[in-house]
Amino acid sequence: xxxxxxxxxxxxxxxxxxxxxxxxxxxxxxxxxxxxxxxxxxxxxxxxxxxxxxxxxxxxxxxxxxxxxxxxxxxxxxxxxxxxxxxxxxxxxxxxxxxxxxxxxxxxxxxxxxxxxxxxxxxxxxxxxxxxxxxxxxxxxxxxxxxxxxxxxxxxxxxxxxxxxxxxxxx
Amino acid sequence: xxxxxxxxxxxxxxxxxxxxxxxxxxxxxxxxxxxxxxxxxxxxxxxxxxxxxxxxxxxxxxxxxxxxxxxxxxxxxxxxxxxxxxxxxxxxxxxxxxxxxxxxxxxxxxxxxxxxxxxxxxxxxxxxxxxxxxxxxxxxxxxxxxxxxxxxxxxxxxxxxxxxxxxxxxx
Numbered sequence: 001x002x003x004x005x006x007x008x009x010x011x012x013x014x015x016x017x018x019x020x021x022x023x024x025x026x027x028x029x030x031x032x033x034x035x036x037x038x039x040x041x042x043x044x045x046x047x048x049x050x051x052x053x054x055x056x057x058x059x060x061x062x063x064x065x066x067x068x069x070x071x072x073x074x075x076x077x078x079x080x081x082x083x084x085x086x087x088x089x090x091x092x093x094x095x096x097x098x099x100x101x102x103x104x105x106x107x108x109x110x111x112x113x114x115x116x117x118x119x120x121x122x123x124x125x126x127x128x129x130x131x132x133x134x135x136x137x138x139x140x141x142x143x144x145x146x147x148x149x150x151x152x153x154x155x156x157x158x159x160x161x162x163x164x165x166x167x168x169x170x171x
Numbered sequence: 172x173x174x175x176x177x178x179x180x181x182x183x184x185x186x187x188x189x190x191x192x193x194x195x196x197x198x199x200x201x202x203x204x205x206x207x208x209x210x211x212x213x214x215x216x217x218x219x220x221x222x223x224x225x226x227x228x229x230x231x232x233x234x235x236x237x238x239x240x241x242x243x244x245x246x247x248x249x250x251x252x253x254x255x256x257x258x259x260x261x262x263x264x265x266x267x268x269x270x271x272x273x274x275x276x277x278x279x280x281x282x283x284x285x286x287x288x289x290x291x292x293x294x295x296x297x298x299x300x301x302x303x304x305x306x307x308x309x310x311x312x313x314x315x316x317x318x319x320x321x322x323x324x325x326x327x328x329x330x331x332x333x334x335x336x337x338x339x340x341x342x
Contacts (some may be wrong), residue, residue, distance in 0.1 A: 015259060085316070086257055086309035088186060099315045107316075121330075127316040128307060128330060135306015136299060138257035144270045145256070145278075145298040159292075159299060159338070166337030167330070 001026045001033055006047045013077025013141070014044055041080040041094040045101055048079070052105075059109035060133060060164050063157065070137075070153045070160065078137045081105075085134035106130040110167070119169055129167035136160065172197045172204055177218045184248025184312070185215055212251040212265040216272055219250070223276075230280035231304060231335050234328065241308075241324045241331065249308045252276075256305035277301040281338070290340055300338035307331065 004026035008017045019040055023030030037043040051072075058065035073079075084098035107126045114122035139145050148156075175197035179188045190211055194201030208214040222243075229236040244250075255269035278297045285293035310316050319327075 084313075086306060086313050088313055102315065121318075121326075123318040124322055124326075125330065127310070127319040128334060131307045131310035131316060131319060132303035132334060133306070134310065135257060135304070136302045139298070139302035139305065142255075142257050142259055144273065145302060147292075147294040148298040148302060151295055155292075155295075159296065162341050163299060163303060163334065163337045166334045170333050 001028055001036075001043075002047055002050050005043050006051065009044060009047060009079070010076045014040075014079040015077065019043070039094050042097060044079050045081065045097055048081075048101070057105055057109055059113050060106060060129060061110065061113065061161070061168075063161055066161055066164070067153060067157045070157055073137050074140070074153055077141055078134075082134045082137050085131060086138065102130065102134075106133065114168070117168070125167045129164045132167075133160075133164060136163075172199055172207075172214075173218055173221050176214050177222065180215060180218060180250070181247045185211075185250040186248070190214070210265050212269060215250050216252065216268055219252075219272070228276055228280055230284045231277060231300060232281065232284065232332070232339075234332055237332055237335070238324060238328045241328055244308050245311070245324055248312050249305075253305045253308050256302060257309065273301065273305075277304065285339070288339070296338045300335045303338075304331075304335060307334075 001022065005017075005022045008022055008025060011017075017040070019033055020030045022043070023033055026033075033043065037046060060066055060069075080094075081098040081101045084095050085102055087095075107123075107130045110126035110129055111122045114125050119125060136148070140149050143149065172193065176188075176193045179193055179196060182188075188211070190204055191201045193214070194204055197204075204214065208217060231237055231240075251265075252269040252272045255266050256273055258266075278294075278301045281297035281300055282293045285296050290296060307319070311320050314320065
């Protein structure tokens with residue numbers, strides 16, 4: 001099921017993939033998937049966890065991590081954890097899972113860097129960078145920004161890196 | 172009607188204000204408002220236009236503009252033009268209006284600055300900064316980021332300014 005979900009999310013992105021299609025590809029009853037994972041969002045988060053393993057990731061200011069992430073998001077679309085960053089919260093279990101994931105994978109590694117660097121307001125700076133990143137990732141697939149959407153990871157990553165790096169104090 | 176809408180949007184934010192309530196406060200039939208403006212989004216855009224006048228605004232790297240904007244958004248909530256930046260597009264007339272507004276008020280002034288500064292990829296850099304700004308503005312009201320939500324404009328604006336300024340080349 002995880003493999004079928006991974007393939008479909010990668011092919012079509014989160015929004016255009018249904019539980020029914022995942023069930024069909026996996027040869028499993030869609031109702032079973034829904035019951036087992038709790039919904040499409042949680043299944044998506046399971047595929048992301050599976051792909052990334054459980055190790056704490058490098059932070060967004062590591063250019064390699066940034067590049068890998070931007071490339072994957074360009075193929076697969078942003079998915080629910082990024083939407084949870086900017087959508088008003090109804091605080092369902094699913095949205096809480098997406099938010100926890102966002103903090104664990106994006107905010108916390110940056111906060112740790114800023115603490116180590118003895119920068120003031122490490123939590124605020126980490127959240128600021130993560131929110132900026134979520135906005136850019138979502139804007140790339142929203143259709144609102146033509147130039148941002150058509151620029152590939154190769155050109156985008158250095159610009160994005162410079163922008164996010166400015167979440168650190170410059171003076 | 173515009174004045175009633177302004178007051179209500181400022182008191183409750185975009186999402187929690189209804190056309191019916193605006194009609195009640197203005198003493199006008201809500202159906203009339205819907206017919207005249209085309210919907211809540213377009214009414215919202217009309218109030219923003221009314222408040223800002225028609226002059227081309229300064230760009231986001233002007234600290235005064237940034238401060239005014241962040242303060243207003245803290246009172247009033249982000250509204251549909253920011254949501255249009257990150258939400259997948261169904262290309263309705265309303266969403267097109269919100270996007271056009273976003274480009275006219277945020278992207279275009281920055282692009283002009285970058286062209287004047289003879290920076291490469293002015294359109295891409297302007298879109299990148301506008302998307303980052305939209306992400307941060309939306310994240311402040313989404314409930315996903317505690318520290319970002321509770322930090323007031325006074326502390327936030329300098330950090331935000333440094334981040335957005337990094338959409339310019341640093342070398």
